[in-house]
Structure formats: structure tokens, C-alpha cells
Amino acid sequence: MIEFVDRESSNAEKYTLREQLFGDAAVQPLWVADMDIATPACVFEAVQKRLQHRVVGYELMPNSAFEAQIEWFKKHHDFVMLREWLSYSPSVVASIGCAIRSFSEVGDEVIVMSPVYPPFFHQVAINNRTVIHHSLHQDSEGNYRFDCQLLKQHISNKTKMLLLCSPHNPGGRVWSADELQELGQFCIDNNIIIISDEIHCDLVYANYKHIPTQSISDVIANQTVTFLGTGKTFNMAGFSISTVCIVSNDLRAKFEAELKKIHWGEGAVFSHVGFEAAYSNGETWYNELMGHLTLNRQKLIDFFVSTPIKMTIPQATYLAWLDCRALGMGDKQLRDFFVYEAGLGLSAGLSFGREGSGFMRLNFAVSLEMLEAALENISNALKGRGYD
Ligand SMILES: Cc1ncc(COP(=O)(O)O)c(C=O)c1O
Numbered sequence: 404m405i406e407f408v409d410r411e412s413s414n415a416e417k418y419t420l421r422e423q424l425f426g427d428a429a430v431q432p433l434w435v436a437d438m439d440i441a442t443p444a445c446v447f448e449a450v451q452k453r454l455q456h457r458v459v460g461y462e463l464m465p466n467s468a469f470e471a472q473i474e475w476f477k478k479h480h481d482f483v484m485l486r487e488w489l490s491y492s493p494s495v496v497a498s499i500g501c502a503i504r505s506f507s508e509v510g511d512e513v514i515v516m517s518p519v520y521p522p523f524f525h526q527v528a529i530n531n532r533t534v535i536h537h538s539l540h541q542d543s544e545g546n547y548r549f550d551c552q553l554l555k556q557h558i559s560n561k562t563k564m565l566l567l568c569s570p571h572n573p574g575g576r577v578w579s580a581d582e583l584q585e586l587g588q589f590c591i592d593n594n595i596i597i598i599s600d601e602i603h604c605d606l607v608y609a610n611y612k613h614i615p616t617q618s619i620s621d622v623i624a625n626q627t628v629t630f631l632g633t634g635k636t637f638n639m640a641g642f643s644i645s646t647v648c649i650v651s652n653d654l655r656a657k658f659e660a661e662l663k664k665i666h667w668g669e670g671a672v673f674s675h676v677g678f679e680a681a682y683s684n685g686e687t688w689y690n691e692l693m694g695h696l697t698l699n700r701q702k703l704i705d706f707f708v709s710t711p712i713k714m715t716i717p718q719a720t721y722l723a724w725l726d727c728r729a730l731g732m733g734d735k736q737l738r739d740f741f742v743y744e745a746g747l748g749l750s751a752g753l754s755f756g757r758e759g760s761g762f763m764r765l766n767f768a769v770s771l772e773m774l775e776a777a778l779e780n781i782s783n784a785l786k787g788r789g790y791d
Contacts, residue, residue: 405691406441407770421748430748431777436572436722438638438768440695442677443688446637449680450673463669464491464678471682472631472646479605482615488650490659491670493643495602495630499566500526502628505661506596506654507532507563514558514565514595516549517756520572523600524756527566535562538758539574545715545726547574549582551589564596569616570603573724573755573764575717577611580619587616587623596654597627602645605636605689607719608697617650625651628658635720636689637681638768644674696721699767699774706778711790721768724752728761730788737763744784747777 411418417435422428469489476482492498499522503513509531515523516537527534537554539547567586570577578586590597599616607613617624632645649655700716703723707714711729727737734753741747741763752762767774 405688405695407439407773408441410439417748425742425748427742427746427748430742430746431773431780432748433766433769433777434748434750434764436635436720436766437640438721438766439770439773440638440692440768442638443681443685445680445684445688446639446677449676453672453676459672461668462672462675464675468675468679468682469646471679475682476615476631480613480615480618482618484648488648488655489646490649490655490662491668492630492632492645492647493667493670495600495632495634495645496522496526497667498630498645498647499523499598499600500530501661501665502596502598502658503527503530503532503564505657506628510561511564512559512562514554514562515756516565516567518547518573518752518759518762519566519568519755520600521754521756523566523568533561536756541574541715545574545713545724546718547571547576547715549586551585554589555593558593558595562593562595564598565590567597567599567616568603569599569601570607570613570719572603572720573722573750573752573759573762574715575720575722575724577607577613577718580614583614583616583619583623587619587626591622591626595626597623599627599629601629601631602635603720604631606693606696606721608693608700608717611718613719617648625654628654633678633681637685639677639681642671642674642677644670644678695771696768699769699771702771702774702778703765703767706782710781710785712781712785721766723765723767725749725763725765726761727752727763732761734760737761740784740788741781744787745777745780747780 417432421430469486473484476484512533512535513527514535514537516539535557604613616627617629629648634640713726715724738751741749750764752759
């Protein structure tokens with residue numbers, strides 16, 4: 404059974420930072436991408452069992468944990484990973500930074516397809532590489548698309564990597580096999596390594612299927628580094644555990660050489676058992692979760708269809724990307740509108756890149772009651788502005 408949990412009295416970032424970010428500690432926080440839904444019981448049972456052993460020393464991530472992930476991917480994504488391709492990472496974002504340092508030099512260029520999860524930009528910048536900014540464009544249904552012809556005009560012999568968010572945060576796109584093939588071929592032709600962040604890969608709605616980039620072809624697999632984990636699927640971000648999947652021996656050796664400098668090790672014992680339990684025993688919980696997110700997503704579709712705010716229908720993720728440009732507000736005004744007139748703390752579209760100007764991102768991984776209350780607030784705020 405999925406359970407909704409009041410996180411206000413816990414140390415949840417989305418609550419504790421409200422005053423600082425929104426200037427109002429009472430806003431309903433629908434920003435940080437984690438859920439107000441309890442992590443599966445099987446994860447706690449596994450951690451409790453481990454607690455019975457009273458030494459918490461150094462431990463390697465066990466093969467059984469990797470095998471549990473391999474089985475999950477076989478079953479859910481028709482993709483067979485080999486154990487030796489996988490390694491532990493405490494965080495996808497940390498892995499992105501590590502990959503940038505492993506596969507490029509200071510001053511090299513990295514393609515970022517925008518709008519996108521903000522750390523993509525930050526990791527390139529703080530590692531002293533240059534962002535090649537590729538604007539995704541929306542089709543008539545609001546779905547983002549890339550354009551390899553245009554991309555070709557902006558790259559140079561210093562362009563070493565492309566950061567791909569698959570499925571896409573914030574637009575909720577599930578890239579098709581044809582799109583991934585086209586993008587992959589573009590990268591092969593131009594000697595560009597693909598960094599495929601697939602952390603949202605399990606949160607895909609009916610009629611869509613996540614295609615792992617490394618499953619497209621052997622050549623593409625060999626030029627791709629993929630990041631995966633339990634953080635989003637099972638609401639386990641606080642366990643600080645994810646994995647890196649590298650098929651190419653050469654790329655893996657380079658990545659491992661960089662890891663040695665950081666010494667981030669093999670993770671914590673409680674994370675190992677939580678991770679393994681989630682992939683081994685979390686299926687029923689996961690199915691219920693997807694049922695709930697599907698209902699909430701439909702609620703949003705029904706609501707926004709009759710407002711001036713247009714929502715891109717997410718094919719994946721629990722994030723709704725709201726096109727608020729028809730309200731005619733500047734970005735600061737738009738944020739204030741949601742905070743002061745609707746009482747909601749959303750993620751500002753502009754933080755996802757300049758294409759996000761006029762957009763807001765709403766996290767709908769909450770109870771139906773909480774979502775309904777948020778939508779009523781938006782409805783009243785719009786009425787206050789003369790929209791009926
Ligand atoms: C696309 C994407 N990648 C990575 C992360 C964060 O991953 P981690 O907490 O493992 O660094 C998020 C969190 O929102 C995300 O949306």
C-alpha cells in the first residue's frame with residue numbers, strides 16, 4: 404500500500420527551505436523532485452534487519468544488489484546489463500561531474516539540451532567546460548524535440564560530450580527509439596560521448612516505453628555512460644545511492660581513474676540493503692504508485708485544459724511543466740503570483756534554462772487531496788486576475 408506522509412515536521416528540504424526560497428514558510432511546496440509518499444515498507448524491513456547486526460563498518464556494495472537492479476531492468480526495460488558494467492555512485496549529479504572530468508579537458512565543450520534539470524548546466528560550468536546550448540523546441544502538443552541539423556552547426560572539435568535527460572525533466576518526454584538512434588548516430592559521427600541520465604526511467608505512463616540509450620545499438624552503447632537508481636522510482640533520494648553503467652572498457656577505465664581521485668568508495672551498508680530490497684521486493688508498491696500518479700496526472704490534464712495555463716502532458720515523471728506565458732507576466736511576477744496569490748512553491752521555469760522563461764514546474768507526487776487543494780488555489784488565483 405502506498406502511504407501519504409506529512410513531511411512538514413521532518414527535515415525535508417522542500418519544507419525547510421520554504422522561507423529562504425519563497426519568503427513564506429507557509430507555501431505548499433511542490434518543487435523538489437521527491438514524493439510525499441512513504442518509501443516502500445520492504446526497504447525499511449531490510450534496513451531494520453541489517454540493524455540487528457551491530458557493526459556498521461566498511462562494506463562493498465554486494466553483487467546481489469547489482470543483480471537485483473539487473474533483473475529489474477531486464478523485466479521493465481528489456482535491457483540486459485552485465486554486472487561488470489555497473490558501479491556504485493552516491494549521486495547522479497556527482498556522477499555527471501565525474502564523467503565530465505573523465506571524458507573532457509578544461510575548456511572543452513559539452514552539449515546541454517535546454518530546458519533541463521539545472522545541475523546539467525552547473526556541472527559543466529563548475530568543471531570549467533563550456534556549455535553548447537541547444538534549445539529544444541516544442542511541437543504542437545508541447546512535446547520537446549531536438550534538432551540534429553541545428554546541433555551540427557554549433558559544435559566544434561572541442562565538443563566532447565552531450566548530456567541527455569531521458570526521460571526528460573522538466574518536459575516529461577520519453578524519447579523514442581528513432582530519436583535516440585538519430586541522436587546516437589550524430590554523437591558517433593562527431594565523436595561525442597553521451598551521458599544518459601535515466602534516473603526517471605521507471606516513472607513512465609501507459610502507451611509509452613522508456614528505451615535505455617545503451618539498448619539502441621552496440622556502437623551507441625559503447626559511446627554512452629548511463630546513470631540509474633532507486634532515488635526517484637522508490638522515493639529513496641535520502642539513501643544516496645545510484646549506479647553508473649559503462650559498457651566500454653576504455654570509458655570505464657577513464658571513469659574509474661577519476662573515481663580514485665575522489666575516493667567516494669562503495670556506499671553505506673543501509674543504502675546497499677535498501678537498494679536491493681527495493682528492486683527485489685518493491686514491484687507491488689511501484690505498481691500502486693504508478694496507479695496513483697496516473698490519476699493525479701489525469702486530474703491535472705482535466706484541470707489545465709480550461710485555464711490559460713497550458714500543461715505539456717507528461718509521458719513520464721511526476722513533474723508537470725506549465726506554460727504560463729498567456730498570463731503575460733515576467734518571471735519574477737509569475738513566481739510571486741504562485742507564492743502570494745496561490746500559496747504554492749513551484750520550481751521557476753527559468754532555472755531550467757532560458758527556454759523555461761514563462762514556465763513553472765509542479766511536482767504532483769502528493770495525495771489527491773493535496774493536489775486538489777493546490778488546483779483550487781490556482782483556480783482562485785486565476786479568478787482573482789479576471790480569468791474564469
Ligand atoms: C534528471 C535528474 N537527474 C538527477 C537528479 C538527482 O539525482 P541525485 O540525487 O542522485 O544526484 C534529479 C533529481 O531531481 C533529476 O531530476
